[in-house]
Amino acid sequence: MRSKELIKSMILFLLVLMSVVLTYMTWNFSPDLADVDKQEHSDESKPNTIGKPLNQGMNQVITPYQVIYSKGEDTKGMEATRSNINEMTKPLKNQRVIQSEQMHSNHNLIIPDLSDDFLVLDFTYDMPLATYLGQALNINAKVPNNFKFNRLLVDRTKDGKVKLYAISKDRHNVVRMMTTAKQDKFTQKLESLRKKMQPYTEIITNKDTIDKATHIFAPSAPKNLKSYHTIYNRISVDTMNSILFNDSVVVRSSKSGTTTYNNNTGVANYNDDSEKYRYTNLSEDENRSTNMQDSIPSTYDYINNHGGFTDDYRLFSTDNKKGELTYQMFLNGRPTFNDDDLNNIKVSWGNKGVFSYARALLKANVTIDSGEDEQDLPGAESVRSELANNPNIDFEKVTNMTIGYKMENQPDKSDIEIQRNSEFKPQWYVEYNGEWLTYKDGGLE
Incomplete structure (x- = not known):
């Protein structure tokens, strides 16, 4: 009988001791925040930039x-x-x-x-x-x-x-x-x-360009022009979504190769073949801002803040009716041109934020001399004469002439992962009736 009482006393003592220890640990508990901090840091480092912002200003x-x-x-x-x-x-x-x-x-x-x-x-x-x-x-x-x-x-x-x-x-x-x-x-x-x-x-x-202050100026004899070869890196779709969407998105795929992302505030489409991405902000008013005093600095700041000027992009056109701005890639100080718009960023501004944003998810990794022979192009006077004598062209609608680079897409099929490549070749470009066209064989195309 005594042994039973002794065992009960020992068990009761152990229970009381455990209670005291647990109470002490509870009062003095300090949670280990190392993993929490690590997780928060991981969330903060979620990719929301695609390049380095420019640090020398809008100029x-x-x-x-x-x-x-x-x-x-x-x-x-x-x-x-x-x-x-x-x-x-x-x-x-x-x-x-x-x-x-x-x-x-x-x-x-x-x-x-x-x-x-x-x-x-x-x-x-x-x-x-x-x-x-x-x-x-x-x-x-x-x-x-x-x-x-x-x-x-x-x-x-x-x-x-x-x-x-x-x-x-x-x-x-x-x-x-x-x-x-x-x-x-x-x-x-x-x-x-x-x-x-x-x-x-x-x-x-035309009659508006006959004074020295209003002439069109173009290179007299463009010679020894090089061609260039560029290899691109890809910009992650997830990175673009993290920049443009406020919260998580719903993904909807289609058989055409275009993937749609959307939530309550916006919708974006990405095409795997063209590698072009387009976003529209559903929370903005339907009317884009046509006030370029607001749109130019606002779109510049927005794109630059997430490092969107991944290459030498410059403002190239402003559509005052639609409110759309086009930032176009330059190479060695000359504009580039591409039939598929792989060389530009098209953006418009709403009342409070970006209304639409479209670009190819490509950024130059390396640009080198293509190794082709240097090229001489026809002089400005020759181009002028050919266009002025072309019966299919109203020469009075010519407002600019310049040397640019034609961006020709050349995917390399030999790679396991197709590497996007482009050749940049010098070419005459003419602004005709408000549109930039290629000069070729005395005509425009």
């Missing part, structure tokens, strides 16, 4: 496509590499416009006080003057509201300052601006770049 993307120097009867020019543009515009940055005046002409635009020694910055699109001055050049300026331009002339004043003329796309309006920029600093930069310049030809296509 890397909002740029002219060519630089022309006109002095008397001598006209020279050069392609718009980022270094060329940065050097040429450096004396203009962080200055002020102290006086501006808008002028209009119903006929051919003539600028009476323009000297015979000036620089031309040509753009492929028209954009708000205030946006370019304020956000690309950081110039403090009061200029006419909503004035758009696609050509900027840089001239001098008698007191040694820089004078600017912003010319509208229709060549009937100009804003003259007196600045605080010093002419001698601008001249120094110009002299250092003149060695790179080649002879350019002045071309008249």
